[in-house]
Amino acid sequence: MALRACGFIIFRRLPPENIEFLLLQTSYGEHHWTPPKGHVDPGEDDLTTALRETQEEAGLGLEQLSVVDGFLQTLRYEVRGRSKDVLYWLAELRDPHTTVTLSPEHTAFRWAGLDQACALVQYSDIQETLREAHHFVLKRNE
Template sequence: MALRACGFIIFRRLAQCSPPHNIEYLLLQTSYGEHHWTPPKGHVDPGEDDLTTAWRETQEEAGLGKEHLCMVNGFLHKLHYEVRGKQKEVLYWLAELRDPSIKVILSDEHQDYRWAKLDEACSLAKYQDLQDTLKSVQHFLEKGEGRQ
């Protein structure tokens, strides 16, 4: 059975820039392993549904809850890959930060965070499937989807 993790790709829109250059993505740098960069996500607890996991993990890892984020309807992305010989599936929803000045509060699992425009976010996210996911989010937002 595949390991399953869920999380949010979180973005904010900067007022001082015009679209599409006003979009920045939140990436967290792990404090373990290769110190890779990733959106907030984590494993599903027994009896927990996927979306509840995404909210819980985002609160735990970045200090951002439903009062800080506005979930964007119509976007759900699934990734499948192998970690240490086991299949893993990751589900990402999309959420916009309501107030771009809100501070991220990291858990012990992460040592740093960064708000990055698409190009920088893709270079930080060294895995191709995560880069592709970020690009699909950008395309989704540029098409005018995700506007409240």
């Protein structure tokens, strides 16, 4: 059975037209950058996992986030010989100046525009997910 994790691609809008994505730098492994996400607990549904992990890792909950309807991406890759599925929803930070509070699982966070975010994450599947999220947000504004 595949490992399963869930999280959010979180973005904020800053005037005039800037869209920035939240990335967290892990305190383990290669210290890679990633959106908030984590493994599904037994008996927990996927969206609940995404919300719990985002609260734990970034200190952001439904009070600070607005979940965007119609966007859900599934990434599938191998981790230490096991298949892993990661589901990402899209959420906008209601107040772009809300403070991010990191858990010990992460050493830093950064708000980054699309190009910088793609450079930070390094993996092509999450880069593509960020591009699709950016496109989705722009299309919603038309």
